[in-house]
Amino acid sequence: MADPRLKAAFAARRFIVAPGIFDMISAKLADGMGFECLYVTCFGTVASHLGVADAGIATYTDMVGRVGAMARGTRTPVIADADTGYGGLLNVRHTVLGYAAAGVSGIQLEDQEMPKKCGHTPGRRVIPAEEMALKIRVAAEARHDPNFLIVARTDARTTLGLEEAIRRGRIYAEAGADVIFIESPESEAEMQAIGRAIDKPLLANMVEGGRTPILPAARLAEIGYAMAIYPAIGFLAAAAALEKAYAHLKATGDSAAIGESYGFGRMTTLMGFPEVWEFEQRWAQGGTSDGAI
Incomplete structure (x- = not known):
């Protein structure tokens, strides 16, 4: 079932900041930070799983299992990118049903x-x-839970212009989308125009090095946005840290002097090892420590 807290946050007009997650380490780290929503990025998930470009290569089958693992492994509501719905109308229905069953609270569909x-x-x-x-x-008809949100994305701005992108945003809102995502506006002025033109919760995509200016959350809220996703922040930071660590190891043959790391002990805790150790200790004693048998 979709988590009702996400829909409630939109209804309360709280600005939602959603970091991008792409694997279970990023998901569990972000889950403990107190965000109101986590965003499963296709770019990062495809890169970490298949090691290829986010260019329509990954299938529904590639994605739904990973989306489900991230949703089940976290307590924070999750919105997941589902590209075009992986095909035509029947595919869209199948994707919505599958993503909902996987445990996400919202799905993003795009018009590419x-x-x-x-x-x-x-x-x-x-x-x-x-x-x-x-x-x-x-998609709206396929969902069985009123708390399950549909995010409609248009990529029309880059090839057809801002006016057409705004027109599409309005059409998609009328069709039943809960959140409108106009991809890659190219200036703050364009973002302001979008905020004035569409009377529906708006999503801003904050991609470091992308086509859209990075604005603070307070400014995004001021110009009419309800939510910002940061899909690349996690995998860009992870890639930078890995590059630094691997380069140091190659140059020195010594991992001890790499510098500050997350720490093996913290990682074992994050991944749930203390519970495993407690379980093993209890059953090594015949399961009698808690009076079960």
Whole structure:
């Protein structure tokens, strides 16, 4: 079931900051930080799982298991990127049902042609707005939980311009989307125009090095946004730390002097080893320590 806290946060008009998660380490770390939502990024999940570009290569089957693991392994509501819904209308229905069963509280669907591309890279093309509106209507009908949110993304800005992107955002809102995501506006002025034009919760995509300016959460709320996702922050930080550690090891042959790390003890705790050790100790004694048998 979808977590009702996420829909309640939107209803209360609390600005939602959602870090990107891409594997179970990032998911568990972010889960303990007190965020109101976590965002499963396709870019990071595809990169960490398959080691390829976020360019429509990953399938529904590749993604739903990993999405489910992250949702089940965390207590924070999760919104998951589901690309185009992995096909036509029947695929969209199947994807919504599968992601809902996996335990997420919201799904993001986009209006790109297949195969899709990462939203801050060139060459994206979109399907007709009316075709995407049908996908949104199918998604809205497929959900069985009113707390399950549909995020509708349009990639029209880059190829068709801001006016068309705003038009599509309005159409998708009318079709039943709960949150509107206009991808890659290219200035703060464009973001302000989006905030004035669409009367629906708006999502801002804050990608370090992307096409959209990075604005503080307070400023995003001021110009009309309800939520910001930071899909790349985790895997970019992880890649930088790994590069530094591996380079040091290669240069020196010594891991002891790499410097500050998360710590093996902390990692064992994060992954639940203390519970494993307690379980093993109890059953090594025949399960009698708590009077069970």
